[in-house]
Amino acid sequence: MTTELSIIIVNYRVYPYLDACLRAVSAALSELNAEIIVVDNDTDETKQIVLAHDFPTIQWICLTQNLGFAKANNLALQKAVGKYILFLNPDTAIQSSTLKDAVQYLNSNSAVGAVGVQMHNGDGYFLPESKRDQPSLIGSLFKLMGLAMLFPKSALFNSYALGHLDKNQIHSVPVLAGAFILMPTELIKKIGGFDESFFMYGEDIDLSLRVLQQGFENHYLGNLIITHYKGASSKQDPAYLDHFYGSMIIFLNKYRHLYGGAVGAWWLKNCIRIIAWMANFKKKIQ
Secondary structure: OOOOEEEEEEEOOOHHHHHHHHHHHHHOOOOOOEEEEEEEOOOOHHHHHHHHHHOOOOEEEEOOOOOOHHHHHHHHHHHOOOOEEEEEOOOEEOOOOHHHHHHHHHHHOOOEEEEEEEEEOOOOOEOHHHEEOOOOHHHHHHHHOOHHHHOOOOOOOOOOOOOOOOOOOEEEEOEEOOOEEEEEHHHHHHOOOOOOOOOOOOHHHHHHHHHHHOOOEEEEEEEEEEEEOOOOOHHHOOOHHHHHHHHHHHHHHHOHHHHOOHHHHHHHHHHHHHHHHHHHHHHHHO
16 A cells, blocks of 8 residues: 655653654544654753654664754655655644645645744744744844834735735645645655755755745645644754854855845844843843
């Protein structure tokens, strides 16, 4: 029987979340022929063995170091045989019909290269990064200045998160969130997977833009909701602030044309470096 779906989950020291995620995913696969591949960054052998025993059909790639999100996903991508690939964070909780409905949507829409879903945090609040616009200098400035937060439904001030679009509807959007991205395997392999210059953060924006460059659309499925316990893995990494702001710099260097060219990118990079310094300083004195 043909494998319809390959689910790739990259774990980094969040085994309780991974356990719950795998249980929810397994329950949602009753109507799909699927495989699950877990890439375990910097494996804790004792905890991994317990989960491997509880989920005997799962394929494991256990690593002795943390390779980051992009490289780890690409390792699993080499092994995946499904018609579709789902990149799923371990700190997510999906509903029983989420996978079936998302796969069905892709099957029915050949112009769509990737789909994402509406995400809520652990308290049930909508996460605005579920749908995002193509990055721009003005959108980044409004976000850094706090105007996006002040005017969350504004198409101008909150263009970053497409605040004017109804979160409960289906929309064609430029950027999807890496916590849940479903796409055809043929397409993701054609574009070479994730850009491994991103250790963590920013790689989902880059991937979304490369899907658009191939002539496909990214669709946000606001009718499908998952919970994302945001930042569970990041909190395990003492260098997460460096990765976060460093990825912003990498993205700016790669897509400086989105920010008005070299001058706009240079100005924004300096703003990011200042914010990064302040964040690290605050972390040190806490």
